[in-house]
Amino acid sequence: MNKLLFWIVVLGVGFLIWKIVSSRARIDPGDAGARRAGAAGRRGRRDRQRAELMIECAQCGVHVPSAEALEADGRSFCCAEHRDAYRRDR
Ligand SMILES: [Zn+2]
Numbered sequence: 001m002n003k004l005l006f007w008i009v010v011l012g013v014g015f016l017i018w019k020i021v022s023s024r025a026r027i028d029p030g031d032a033g034a035r036r037a038g039a040a041g042r043r044g045r046r047d048r049q050r051a052e053l054m055i056e057c058a059q060c061g062v063h064v065p066s067a068e069a070l071e072a073d074g075r076s077f078c079c080a081e082h083r084d085a086y087r088r089d090r
Helices: 002-027 032-037 039-052 080-089
Strands: 054-056 063-065 070-072 075-077
Touching: 070 080, 075 080
Parallel strands: none
Antiparallel strands: 054 063, 070 075
């Protein structure tokens, strides 16, 4: 019975350590992760940061990545059709 308790504690501590390590890697991928992965890791981080910046289309309200958004008249659009439609509607 004591042996069973021992293994439950060992598995619990191991699980906690794994959770801490994996959550830390998710929060800060730049440190050990990117250094290990080199340029590919840095590129992946940059892509993810750019993808997180979403801009709302002034015409349809769809959120698009800022890299894909079109800017016109100080507003952002998801595509050229909506940019032209917005200009027509005004
Ligand atoms: Zn749109």
